[in-house]
Amino acid sequence: MSYVEVGDKIYIIGDPIAQEGLNCNPYLLIDEGEGILIDPGSVLDFPIVLENLKQLIDIRKISHVILHHQDPDFCSAVPLLEKEGLNAQVVTTWKCQTLVKYYGIQMPYYLIEEHEMQLRLKSGRILSFILTPYLHFAGAFVTYDMKTRSLFSSDLFGSFSYNPTLYADDHYMDKMLSFHEHYMPSNAVLRPVMELISLYQIETIFPQHGSIIREQVYQYIEALKTLECGSFLTPVKKNLMQSGGFTMIFNEVYKRMISIFPSEDVNEIFDTIDGLEFNEQKVITGYRQDWNLLWNSIFNHVQSIKGMVWLGVLFPFVENLCAVFDLQLPEVFSKSLNEILNENDKLKQVNISLDQTIKATNNKLLRCPITGLYNETFFHSLLLNEFGNEDWREIGILALIGIDDFADYIIRFGNQEEQIVLNNLAYLLKENFGENAVYRMDLPDFALYLKGLTRQEVVERLEKIRVKVNKGDYFLGKITISAGVAFPSEIDLNSNSSEIAANQYENLAFERLRTAQLTGKNKICSEGEKGIQTVRKGKILIADTDITNVTLLKTYFEEADLEVMTTDNGIEAKEMAIANLPDVIVSEVILHRLDGFSLREELLNNSTTKDIKTVFLSFKKDETSVKRAIQMGVTHYLSKPFLLAELLGIVESLVQDGKKWN
Incomplete structure (x- = not known):
């Protein structure tokens, strides 16, 4: 279970792990048995969103899905939820509806402009909608719940999440400002919306990205009201020396980086820069080199240690600093992204021929000549590498699949039929689980290594394949398969080594496969033996x-x-x-x-x-x-x-x- 109750019957039902520094927060509001799904998330979020929904509510009791704008991180999971039985009204603006429909959503629409900007639930509870045009889409809006005084704020008040926390911490203000500097068009658009939102009594803000704000709410509103952002910003000029000089500039950059990125990574960068003086509180108190050299050195180190992603996140903030204080933009930002990519391409070209030779050799050694799948040698190496990670709870689900009585089948129909069976079964497995999840083994016949699926989803998919193989006409004769499945929660975290743990994990799946085959074949075994009584009633x-x-x-x-x-x-x-x-x-x-x-x-x-x-x-x-x-x-x-x-x-x-x- 990974959902979190963050308000009175308000739940975060998504994956708390950020995707490339940007996490998504799908919300579920339950009101007297009626469910309201708010920005249900992307295809990446779908498996965990579905699992959490099933634990919280019958999906058929969800009456409305609120889509605050049309981006895939908000909407692309909706058609998948429809296939699982979701049958609700889609609450959005007409501008969003014109684009959202291209996801293939079949459910009816509830356009807020046609319903006085409100939604009345069965209990009489009212959700009010506030238009937020061009923040960051023309048809964007937010949702206000008067009962809990909560604002479901869509992209507004969101942040980057390289070091995420559930609730806003001391660094969240800078995280939020950095996010809005990237995604919001201008203060001229942002200010009037913030002035309107400030008129509402708000106790909690639930953004779709970043952390929940439940303290000093109006300070965050005021900060966005005055934020200069966008490509055409014209900030008020300030005198650098009167504002604290270059020491102040260096501190602003350091504080912004600490607020967005993990502190140990930021300190690693600044520890490599010679010329900055820090006190015990990690405040820059002075510098010993030419300020311009240091100014460029900071971002050169960022680029060399962390790459273009970090530079891209910092760019609007640095650009604004330069505009306010009449500073020259650091040289690393002046170089175009294409120039940097071209330099990298030249280095790649030097070894491309050697890489191709190595890949061709590895493919012969590591792939099955019949199915083209990675073989058992590769799979064991993969499993050991996975167990070499620090957190074994991130290990995927392991399933081993055996073709029942396959030796007898080959004797009856010949060796050529063996290749047909293996290829057809490999195709069925890749079709249902993806090519990178399927491996060809010596004993048993196939392995699956699966991430992003729940226990129930894996077993259900295996059952469907088992039935399809048993009933289908893919083979010359009758074929059945059995499978044994092991789950990360069963891993012995106290094992002496990752290699021992990996072997134990594989042995567990293999024993379950043997159990399935010894108790009748054509079975999926995903649990341990429960112990059979010697004498029992029928x-x-x-x-x-x-x-x-x-x-x-x-x-x-x-x-x-x-x-x-x-x-x-x-x-x-x-x-x-x-x-x-x-x-x-x-x-x-x-x-x-x-x-x-x-x-x-x-x-x-x-x-x-x-x-x-x-x-x-x-x-x-x-x-x-x-x-x-x-x-x-x-x-x-x-x-x-x-x-x-x-x-x-x-x-x-x-x-x-x-x-x-x-």
Whole structure:
């Protein structure tokens, strides 16, 4: 669970880890069971947003999705959420709507201009909308919640997040100003919006980027009201000497860098610059070289140690300083990006021929000649490298996949068919998990190393592939696969070395694969063995809409020392089967919500339930239904009325068979 409650029923549901210095904060507001999704984020955020939504609310109870502007970091996850069952109104402006629709969103739109700039929730709670044109899009707006006095501020009040904190800290003001210097067009546009926002009673600001502001809110509003920003800024000129001289300039640059970037990285840069004098509080008190040399030296060191990304972030701030105090822009900024890239390209060209030779050699050594996938040698190296990182909790999910009875298949159909099976299965795996996630192994046949997917998503995708292989016509003969899955949460963090931990992780997945193959094959095993009792009651699940019949069977089976569960609908029967794994299901064909055939189909698609014995008991019994039942592996099909003794004999026999198998 990674969501955080940051207000009264207000949650951050995104990934707290910044993407290249810019994190996204999708929000969920829950009001008396009704969900409002606010700027749900990008394709990168989607897996964790979906996981958190499922833990907080039934996705069908989300009534509205607020999109404050059209950028992909706000909107591109919406079509993916639609595929997961989201069916809500999209709240936005008409200008945003004209562009947002190109993401392929199918849901209806709620244009705020047509609804008096408000949204009334079912409880009567009102969300008000404030237009913020050209900050930074013509149709942008923000949302104010009067109940909690909260402002969902979109890009406004956001920041870069190279050292992110959940709530605004002492450095957040500079982080915020740096972000707005980059993305906001001018003070002429920013000032009137800030003046309007300052009229609202605001206790908390929830920006889509950066940290939540819950203290001294109006200081941040005032800071943006007076911020000079944009490409055409004309700042008020100031006298450098009266303002503190070059020492002040150096301190301003140092403070700005400390506020944006990790302090240890900033100090690494300044420690390499000879000529600046610091006191114990890390304040620059003087300098011993020509100021212009130092001025250029600071940014030359930034460029050589941290590269163009840091220079790009600092550029608006430095440009503004130069404009205010009539300073010359440092030379490193004067060089065009193209010139720097060209210099790098020349260096790359020197070794390009050698690189190609090395790659060609490595490909022969590290790729499977049949599938073209990276082989087991490469995979082991990758896994060791991953475990060499400091935080093993960032390790991906590991799945090992084996083709059941593959040796017998090759003997029957020949070695040429082996290549076809491996290529087709490799294609299915790459199609579902991505080419870089699939590896060709010697034993078992394939490995998957997966990041960005939840435990449930991995198991569900593997189940779909298992069913597709079992039912499809990709191969000359019948093929089934089994898989064993291990998860990062199961890694022994106290292991003596990363190599031992990596081996233990791979062994865990391999043991689960063996368990899947030894207990019937065509299975996905993602949990440890739970320990099988030597003596236990048989478990029976009865699914029938006839209460009298259910009561009779329950009593009869319990007298035979069987454990009995009952339900009158197919959906609940499926859930009970997955949770309790009965030995036998006795089911009527005609059920509420999900009929007996559909129930059987659902259970066949799940590794843990596909082998549960099923007996149909129904007034509906004809040649068509019996043939269909046989095709689905239904063990017996009895018509009502039936003989209790006959049914009990069938059930007890099936239970005993199951115990022998276990």
